Each structure stands twice: as structure tokens, then as C-alpha cells.
Amino acid sequence: MSSIEIIKIVVIKTLITVVLFVFFVMALRYYGYDLIIQIEEIQQDNVTIVYDGIVKIDRQLVDELNKIYNDEKPNEYVVCLEGGVNLKGEIIITDFYKPTIVEATETEVIYKSCNVGSIGTLHSHPDGICELSRQDIYTFGATKQLLTCVQCREDVFGCFTPTSLDKRLKVIIE
Numbered sequence: 336m337s338s339i340e341i342i343k344i345v346v347i348k349t350l351i352t353v354v355l356f357v358f359f360v361m362a363l364r365y366y367g368y369d370l371i372i373q374i375e376e377i378q379q380d381n382v383t384i385v386y387d388g389i390v391k392i393d394r395q396l397v398d399e400l401n402k403i404y405n406d407e408k409p410n411e412y413v414v415c416l417e418g419g420v421n422l423k424g425e426i427i428i429t430d431f432y433k434p435t436i437v438e439a440t441e442t443e444v445i446y447k448s449c450n451v452g453s454i455g456t457l458h459s460h461p462d463g464i465c466e467l468s469r470q471d472i473y474t475f476g477a478t479k480q481l482l483t484c485v486q487c488r489e490d491v492f493g494c495f496t497p498t499s500l501d502k503r504l505k506v507i508i509e
């Protein structure tokens with residue numbers, strides 16, 4: 336075998352390895368951890384999702400929420416949450432936006448409902464209580480949304496789903 340033939344074989348083998356590796360990574364991403372099921376799909380297909388009790392939110396989003404929390408104090412603020420659920424059953428918050436506010440006071444905030452496809456809402460409790468009030472539970476039940484969260488301090492959130500109204504989900508800021 337000439338040295339040129341050996342080089343050819345080495346190059347081809349390397350190429351095949353690289354291509355297989357790329358496919359492997361793409362398959363992992365597709366079937367695995369990065370896939371987020373959009374909330375519209377969940378609502379349309381009536382998919383039952385088993386949540387593992389974890390909510391993930393970006394550090395940058397939390398910084399923005401902290402600013403709104405402090406700016407609005409002593410009044411409450413409310414934002415609509417966007418995101419979905421990944422295949423590990425974790426709820427991922429990917430963005431938020433402010434709904435049209437009708438009235439905001441120290442104990443409640445009245446707003447126009449979020450867009451279809453919103454994952455839920457987040458509002459603040461400037462009094463520092465991270466649990467849902469009776470009114471919160473009533474409002475949340477009426478919306479049929481996936482998630483409701485309360486911000487009660489900087490970096491501190493109480494998040495709940497319809498099946499865990501009395502037990503806070505674990506919120507991971509990453």
C-alpha cells in the first residue's frame with residue numbers, strides 16, 4: 336500500500352467519524368435535553384405532562400424582573416410568561432412581557448389576560464409572602480394556565496402548577 340493510499344484511508348475514516356459525531360450530537364439535541372414543547376402544542380394536543388417540580392429561568396431575565404419588582408414597589412407588578420416544558424419535565428421560562436395593566440395597588444393588580452400560548456403569569460408580593468393568596472388561586476384556576484409564580488424578594492420566586500398549589504416548585508436560576 337502506497338503512502339498516498341494510507342493518507343486517503345485516514346482522511347476518509349476521519350471524515351466518517353466527524354459526520355457520525357455531528358449526527359450523534361444533533362440526535363441528542365433533537366430527542367433530548369434542549370427540546371422544549373411549546374405550550375400551544377400542549378393545549379392543542381391535550382398532552383399530559385408529568386412535571387418533575389423544577390422551573391428554570393435565565394439569570395438575565397431574573398435581573399430584569401428584580402428591576403421591575405423594585406421599581407414598582409410598594410405596588411404589585413404582573414408579567415405574562417413564555418416558555419414550555421422540556422422532555423425532562425422541567426418548566427422552562429424563556430421570556431416575559433407586560434400585559435395591559437388596568438389597575439395596580441399594593442394588594443392586587445388587574446390586567447388584561449395574556450396572549451394565547453402564554454405559559455402563565457408572574458406577579459409580585461411586595462409584602463414578602465411567597466405563597467398564593469386565595470384570590471391568586473381563584474384567578475389561576477380560571478385561566479387554565481400551566482404555571483403561576485410570585486416574586487416575593489429579589490431572586491426569590493414561589494412557582495406553582497394547578498396540581499401543586501400548596502407546594503412550591505424548585506426554581507433554578509441559571
Ligand SMILES: [Zn+2]
Binds near residue numbers: 458460471
Ligand atoms: Zn398574589
